């Protein structure tokens with residue numbers, strides 16, 4: 074799933090901000106390009122490894138646009 078063994082965010086290309094203390098792998102979150110709830114598939118093609126910063130701003134954008142509707 075996390076093919077980004079390089080530990081770089083696929084959105085902003087920055088390296089993972091920190092590594093998990095336990096297993097020492099880069100900390101990136103799996104984000105589905107098309108949400109599973111929207112019919113997206115749980116595949117590598119539909120997933121990207123994002124740093125927490127991008128994930129947070131992404132979520133904020135979603136909730137903001139949901140507000141404006």
Ligand SMILES: [Zn+2]
Nearest residue numbers: 082085124127
């Ligand atoms: Zn990022």
